[in-house]
Amino acid sequence: xxxxxxxxxxxxxxxxxxxxxxxxxxxxxxxxxxxxxxxxxxxxxxxxxxxxxxxxxxxxxxxxxxxxxxxxxxxxxxxxxxxxxxxxxxxxxxxxxxxxxxxxxxxxxxxxxxxxxxxxxxxxxxxxxxxxxxxxxxxxxxxxxxxxxxxxxxxxxxxxxxxxxxxxxxxxxxxxxxxxxxxxxxxxxxxxxxxxxxxxxxxxxxxxxxxxxxxxxxxxxxxxxxxxxxxxxxxxxxxxxxxxxxxxxxxxxxxxxxxxxxxxxxxxxxxxxxxxxxxxxxxxxxxxxxxxxxxxxxxxxxxxxxxxxxxxxxxxxxxxxxxxxxxxxxxxxxxxxxxxxxxxx
Numbered sequence: 001x002x003x004x005x006x007x008x009x010x011x012x013x014x015x016x017x018x019x020x021x022x023x024x025x026x027x028x029x030x031x032x033x034x035x036x037x038x039x040x041x042x043x044x045x046x047x048x049x050x051x052x053x054x055x056x057x058x059x060x061x062x063x064x065x066x067x068x069x070x071x072x073x074x075x076x077x078x079x080x081x082x083x084x085x086x087x088x089x090x091x092x093x094x095x096x097x098x099x100x101x102x103x104x105x106x107x108x109x110x111x112x113x114x115x116x117x118x119x120x121x122x123x124x125x126x127x128x129x130x131x132x133x134x135x136x137x138x139x140x141x142x143x144x145x146x147x148x149x150x151x152x153x154x155x156x157x158x159x160x161x162x163x164x165x166x167x168x169x170x171x172x173x174x175x176x177x178x179x180x181x182x183x184x185x186x187x188x189x190x191x192x193x194x195x196x197x198x199x200x201x202x203x204x205x206x207x208x209x210x211x212x213x214x215x216x217x218x219x220x221x222x223x224x225x226x227x228x229x230x231x232x233x234x235x236x237x238x239x240x241x242x243x244x245x246x247x248x249x250x251x252x253x254x255x256x257x258x259x260x261x262x263x264x265x266x267x268x269x270x271x272x273x274x275x276x277x278x279x280x281x282x283x284x285x286x287x288x289x290x291x292x293x294x295x296x297x298x299x300x301x302x303x304x305x306x307x308x309x310x311x312x313x314x315x316x317x318x319x320x321x322x323x324x325x326x327x328x329x330x331x332x333x334x335x336x337x338x339x340x341x342x343x344x345x
Contacts, residue, residue, distance in 0.1 A: 012042050013041070013061070013229070014045055014059050015063065016045050016047050016056070018051065018063065018067070019046050020047055021069045021102065022069050024065070024066035024094060024204065025065040025092070030209055031208060033209050034207045034209070034212060037218075042060070045059075047062075050072065053078045056082045060088060061087075062088070063089075063090045064091045066093065066094050068101060069101055069102065070102060071102075076103075076106055076107050082196075083191070083197070084191060085196065086191075087196055088198075088229070089197070090228060091104060091107075091108065091198070091199070092204030093115055093159070093162075094203065095158050097117065098117055108200055114165075115161075116160055116163065119160060120160065120174055120178055120185065120202070120203075121134065122178060126177070134157065135155055135177075136156055136178060138177070139154060140170075140175075142172065144188065144227060145226075150219070156178075156206060157205040159205065160202045161185060162184050162185070162202055163184070164187045167189060168187045168188060170184040170186070171187055171188050171201070172184075172220075188227065190236065195231075195233065197227065199227065206220070
């Protein structure tokens with residue numbers, strides 16, 4: 001078994017907290033409250049070595065909190081086998097950029113979960129100052145999580161959206177006051193044969209020390225871990241697949257970069273012509289200044305029978321009538337500061 005650091009007691013289910021991929025979130029730094037709550041019913045083990053099937057042998061749940069370096073192929077296969085054989089996994093993500101080196105999306109795509117390269121923002125200020133600290137008050141939570149149909153208010157900071165397709169289902173959405181509107185922010189997977197479970201959340205900050213006690217984040221953590229640790233069979237209702245209102249994912253183009261490319265503004269013209277080189281479409285003679293038409297203009301005097309004389313300057317006459325004046329009986333009173341008080345002299 002790979003060397004791990006044990007931080008808890010015996011006789012409880014084992015949770016492996018991975019720390020081998022330069023994770024952004026660590027138990028002893030920004031997940032202290034999260035760690036304290038996990039130790040109440042499980043023993044937490046920190047893994048700093050390669051993930052193998054042997055290291056996952058006695059594990060009931062593995063947590064991947066914001067990995068920054070890529071996983072090896074054998075590690076991804078071990079995780080996939082672990083989930084398909086009845087294991088439980090929780091993948092915590094952050095806002096994505098094209099330069100991210102982590103390849104955890106390869107594992108998620110196998111289960112129908114695709115994280116997007118974007119970030120969720122709040123369209124107007126409410127409670128939290130940063131636009132990426134999104135307050136979600138009208139999220140649609142999966143019925144398998146929210147069995148009591150609670151109205152959960154969630155703080156979703158610095159997280160991304162994701163595309164979810166079968167066999168996975170949407171865990172909760174971004175609501176109507178966020179942008180993008182009504183997009184999946186989490187996903188759930190359940191294997192009916194082996195009872196393996198996977199949960200992916202687009203923001204690991206939800207469970208960090210700064211936000212775990214804010215709003216209903218702690219309640220959301222409880223219902224999420226009830227799903228991951230439960231031994232009861234899960235039946236995803238048809239509403240979990242089809243009736244959750246989702247808005248299509250539209251990518252906003254980089255207009256500043258596109259504006260510097262002249263070819264893009266001529267797309268319609270290129271499609272209706274046979275020109276291959278778009279530089280030939282520019283006509284620089286259209287606005288040139290020259291004397292090519294002066295001889296033709298002089299011949300028009302003879303054809304029209306008009307005497308050719310130099311033009312005379314016509315003095316303009318400007319008429320600027322003044323309004324009728326009336327004598328002022330009283331001097332005008334202007335708005336001015338009052339006289340200084342007597343005690344100020």
